[in-house]
Amino acid sequence: MSRPDRDVVGFAPVSTHVLDTVVGAPAAGIPVRLDRLDGTGWRQVGAGHTDADGRLRDWVPARQWTAGRYRLVFDLGGHLGADSFYPEAVVSFRVGDAATHHHLPLLLSPFGYTTYRGS
Numbered sequence: 001m002s003r004p005d006r007d008v009v010g011f012a013p014v015s016t017h018v019l020d021t022v023v024g025a026p027a028a029g030i031p032v033r034l035d036r037l038d039g040t041g042w043r044q045v046g047a048g049h050t051d052a053d054g055r056l057r058d059w060v061p062a063r064q065w066t067a068g069r070y071r072l073v074f075d076l077g078g079h080l081g082a083d084s085f086y087p088e089a090v091v092s093f094r095v096g097d098a099a100t101h102h103h104l105p106l107l108l109s110p111f112g113y114t115t116y117r118g119s
Contacts, residue, residue, distance in 0.1 A: 013101040014063030015057035026054025
């Protein structure tokens with residue numbers, strides 16, 4: 001099935017996946033923001049929420065995606081609780097080749113998180 005917005009503007013090859021390692025399941029509904037560093041500071045280029053499988057893809061317009069420095073900001077308070085040790089997780093990364101897919105998973109627990117470059 002074709003999505004009209006995808007056909008018109010296209011989406012950047014960037015995705016994420018949040019897994020809650022305590023319960024051993026995807027973390028649905030996590031708000032995620034993507035910022036790019038430009039000459040004046042960080043500027044938001046995309047935002048969304050993880051789906052039922054903890055994934056977020058097809059969320060950043062292709063015109064917003066170029067080589068440069070980015071950061072994913074995961075708002076964890078709603079999932080881990082308002083008094084959680086990590087109210088947010090920030091993953092900063094560099095894009096050299098904007099045509100290459102960048103997948104950045106987040107493995108999450110109340111007192112730690114980890115990430116890596118996925119495929």
